[in-house]
Amino acid sequence: xxxxxxxxxxxxxxxxxxxxxxxxxxxxxxxxxxxxxxxxxxxxxxxxxxxxxxxxxxxxxxxxxxxxxxxxxxxxxxxxxxxxxxxxxxxxxxxxxxxxxxxxxxxxxxxxxxxxxxxxxxxxxxxxxxxxxxxxxxxxxxxxxxxxxxxxxxxxxxxxxxxxxxxxxxxxxxxxxxxxxxxxxxxxxxxxxxxxxxxxxxxxxxxxxxxxxxxxxxxxxxxxxxxxxxx
Amino acid sequence: xxxxxxxxxxxxxxxxxxxxxxxxxxxxxxxxxxxxxxxxxxxxxxxxxxxxxxxxxxxxxxxxxxxxxxxxxxxxxxxxxxxxxxxxxxxxxxxxxxxxxxxxxxxxxxxxxxxxxxxxxxxxxxxxxxxxxxxxxxxxxxxxxxxxxxxxxxxxxxxxxxxxxxxxxxxxxxxxxxxxxxxxxxxxxxxxxxxxxxxxxxxxxxxxxxxxxxxxxxxxxxxxxxxxxxxxxxxxxxxxxxxxxxxxxxxxxxxxxxxxxxxxxxxxxxxxxxxxxxxxxxxxx
Amino acid sequence: xxxxxxxxxxxxxxxxxxxxxxxxxxxxxxxxxxxxxxxxxxxxxxxxxxxxxxxxxxxxxxxxxxxxxxxxxxxxxxxxxxxxxxxxxxxxxxxxxxxxxxxxxxxxxxxxxxxxxxxxxxxxxxxxxxxxxxxxxxxxxxxxxxxxxxxxxxxxxxxxxxxxxxxxxxxxxxxxxxxxxxxxxxxxxxxxxxxxxxxxxxxxxxxxxxxxxxxxxxxxxxxxxxxxxxxxxxxxxxxxxxxxxxxxxx
Numbered sequence: 231x232x233x234x235x236x237x238x239x240x241x242x243x244x245x246x247x248x249x250x251x252x253x254x255x256x257x258x259x260x261x262x263x264x265x266x267x268x269x270x271x272x273x274x275x276x277x278x279x280x281x282x283x284x285x286x287x288x289x290x291x292x293x294x295x296x297x298x299x300x301x302x303x304x305x306x307x308x309x310x311x312x313x314x315x316x317x318x319x320x321x322x323x324x325x326x327x328x329x330x331x332x333x334x335x336x337x338x339x340x341x342x343x344x345x346x347x348x349x350x351x352x353x354x355x356x357x358x359x360x361x362x363x364x365x366x367x368x369x370x371x372x373x374x375x376x377x378x379x380x381x382x383x384x385x386x387x388x389x390x391x392x393x394x395x396x397x398x399x400x401x402x403x404x405x406x407x408x409x410x411x412x413x414x415x416x417x418x419x420x421x422x423x424x425x426x427x428x429x430x431x432x433x434x435x436x437x438x439x440x441x442x443x444x445x446x447x448x449x450x451x452x453x454x455x456x457x458x459x460x461x
Numbered sequence: 462x463x464x465x466x467x468x469x470x471x472x473x474x475x476x477x478x479x480x481x482x483x484x485x486x487x488x489x490x491x492x493x494x495x496x497x498x499x500x501x502x503x504x505x506x507x508x509x510x511x512x513x514x515x516x517x518x519x520x521x522x523x524x525x526x527x528x529x530x531x532x533x534x535x536x537x538x539x540x541x542x543x544x545x546x547x548x549x550x551x552x553x554x555x556x557x558x559x560x561x562x563x564x565x566x567x568x569x570x571x572x573x574x575x576x577x578x579x580x581x582x583x584x585x586x587x588x589x590x591x592x593x594x595x596x597x598x599x600x601x602x603x604x605x606x607x608x609x610x611x612x613x614x615x616x617x618x619x620x621x622x623x624x625x626x627x628x629x630x631x632x633x634x635x636x637x638x639x640x641x642x643x644x645x646x647x648x649x650x651x652x653x654x655x656x657x658x659x660x661x662x663x664x665x666x667x668x669x670x671x672x673x674x675x676x677x678x679x680x681x682x683x684x685x686x687x688x689x690x691x692x693x694x695x696x697x698x699x700x701x702x703x704x705x706x707x708x709x710x711x712x713x714x715x716x717x718x719x720x721x722x723x724x725x726x727x728x729x730x731x732x733x734x735x736x737x738x739x740x741x742x743x744x745x746x
Numbered sequence: 747x748x749x750x751x752x753x754x755x756x757x758x759x760x761x762x763x764x765x766x767x768x769x770x771x772x773x774x775x776x777x778x779x780x781x782x783x784x785x786x787x788x789x790x791x792x793x794x795x796x797x798x799x800x801x802x803x804x805x806x807x808x809x810x811x812x813x814x815x816x817x818x819x820x821x822x823x824x825x826x827x828x829x830x831x832x833x834x835x836x837x838x839x840x841x842x843x844x845x846x847x848x849x850x851x852x853x854x855x856x857x858x859x860x861x862x863x864x865x866x867x868x869x870x871x872x873x874x875x876x877x878x879x880x881x882x883x884x885x886x887x888x889x890x891x892x893x894x895x896x897x898x899x900x901x902x903x904x905x906x907x908x909x910x911x912x913x914x915x916x917x918x919x920x921x922x923x924x925x926x927x928x929x930x931x932x933x934x935x936x937x938x939x940x941x942x943x944x945x946x947x948x949x950x951x952x953x954x955x956x957x958x959x960x961x962x963x964x965x966x967x968x969x970x971x972x973x974x975x976x977x978x979x980x981x982x983x984x985x986x987x988x989x990x991x992x993x994x995x996x
Contacts, residue, residue, distance in 0.1 A: 636829035
């Protein structure tokens with residue numbers, strides 16, 4: 231991207247910040263993908279990998295904080311540049327919490343190592359939930375990289391799916407416990423994973439709102455009807 | 462009437478008063494010029510310019526007079542320009558600003574106001590007698606050079622002062638010495654002002670009569686000067702000489718000579734103004 | 747590597763003590779900014795580095811400024827040579843009232859270079875380095891005074907570059923320019939940093955934060971703080987620095 235910005239020192243800083251964000255998105259996404267595999271196949275090693283990735287996620291979080299502090303102090307950015315820096319601070323925060331959630335899922339898997347029945351996974355719709363969460367993060371990665379607000383808006387519908395599924399998880403759990411009374415621990419583990427995935431969805435939705443704020447200067451958080459928007 | 466009206470009245474009154482004053486000077490000059498031209502223009506012909514002076518008005522010409530003026534102009538210029546400009550440059554660029562230099566500055570300015578006959582006496586004693594130049598062009602040129610030196614010095618200093626210090630700073634900042642800065646930047650930038658001053662000084666010299674009389678320029682010189690040691694006469698002297706003769710023919714000659722002298726003066730001043738304008742266009746701070 | 751080392755510099759205008767015991771090192775290939783309120787001594791200190799204060803009546807100083815292992819105030823130092831190594835760009839653009847070509851060639855001319863070919867090469871290279879070539883290449887014989895303010899300043903930078911200094915001092919180079927010209931000058935400084943060492947005095951703090959690697963904060967003749975620009979603007983160590991850059995005074 232060639233600079234028509236006469237402040238030629240600022241653009242490289244913004245580019246570097248964006249790269250860090252995209253890296254962090256990609257890392258967290260890989261955490262979720264590994265969680266999915268680990269859940270399906272009871273793969274302890276994969277679960278441990280998720281935990282070790284967490285360190286890199288956290289250091290990226292710190293790096294992004296420092297980048298933003300420096301850019302604000304040194305360049306007093308305005309308009310789109312300013313919104314980008316503000317959005318980045320929030321996005322990195324959200325990503326850090328998604329990372330925590332992924333770490334949490336991995337922790338659960340390590341703690342309860344039984345392989346889950348296919349039936350349980352199907353009833354909780356875990357495969358679909360993982361897929362949706364992973365696709366949300368992939369979408370966000372692309373939306374941030376390409377400053378694509380149309381893509382960003384698709385996230386709201388996907389989050390709906392996760393929310394809906396989360397609501398049903400209660401009754402699914404009850405039903406499964408009756409069917410498999412010996413596997414309460416396992417079922418509860420899967421139930422927790424559903425809830426964590428729902429939270430991941432909320433956090434990813436926040437990221438979508440921040441991207442739209444950056445590009446369009448529209449504040450969508452705390453609004454109820456943004457999912458209906460089609461652009 | 463109220464204040465605003467009063468002020469506007471004063472404004473308008475002054476405008477018309479100013480016009481009147483200007484016109485007054487112009488009108489008087491015009492009258493003088495017209496009189497002279499009517500009186501003398503018919504006398505000007507090639508003979509008049511090429512003839513030696515003579516006792517008979519019809520034969521008399523201003524050859525020796527205007528060649529003498531030309532000689533004096535040239536010699537005075539050669540002597541006074543380098544001296545005056547160098548002195549001006551030294552005082553302005555090298556002199557330290559202390560009491561001594563202030564005294565020098567005041568004295569030079571005063572010298573410009575000393576009556577020219579005093580210079581004549583000075584020239585008589587120093588150049589004619591002590592240096593033994595006699596009543597020659599050289600003595601006359603040196604005397605006039607002394608006369609106009611203060612004018613050139615002051616004009617040079619003023620022109621140099623008008624060059625902004627940022628120019629010198631820029632030159633020094635690039636590692637130029639003081640002399641390089643003066644030679645390459647300050648002098649070229651002030652050259653218009655200096656030149657104007659020189660030409661005005663010289664045009665004053667052209668019209669000076671008293672000092673030349675004192676040092677011994679003759680009224681009747683029947684030959685054209687060939688060297689700086691020769692005796693000479695100049696236009697103003699010739700005019701003075703003819704005006705004091707009884708024959709009407711000489712009065713007409715005088716008028717014609719005055720026209721020539723005026724022509725020279727106007728041309729010199731015109732050159733000065735032209736150069737000044739050209740210089741001002743080139744250098745606008 | 748330190749290109750300039752100032753040690754315990756004290757400077758006076760008559761009885762006025764304008765620089766108080768300043769010690770400061772400037773590293774090669776960096777941009778160092780001097781900031782501070784009016785009258786704090788930053789411009790005076792800048793000018794000690796190429797001895798331009800020598801022309802000010804009543805100026806005297808003690809302490810030393812070391813470049814190339816020598817105190818530039820030594821009697822044996824020839825000040826003209828010093829100024830060929832340490833160039834200066836002034837606050838108000840001051841091109842010579844000559845052509846663009848003559849302006850850039852001046853520094854070489856006074857060093858005695860007469861070769862027309864060489865002069866033309868150097869002029870072209872310098873104008874390219876100062877991002878002015880494209881705008882003037884067809885008009886090198888035009889008067890420098892016909893250029894706009896921003897162009898004149900870049901011309902002044904070009905003529906300084908022509909004599910190949912290693913250090914360039916800039917005294918508020920953009921303060922007389924409009925924002926677009928200012929941005930062009932800042933971009934130029936960022937490019938020049940690769941080949942030169944730049945010290946810039948500015949009263950515009952945002953300019954200092956955008957452009958410099960290290961910043962020195964002066965207040966009433968004291969050097970209050972001298973640090974990496976990033977650190978000085980994000981967490982200054984001295985309360986006076988913090989008060990100044992947040993606009994609480996001065």
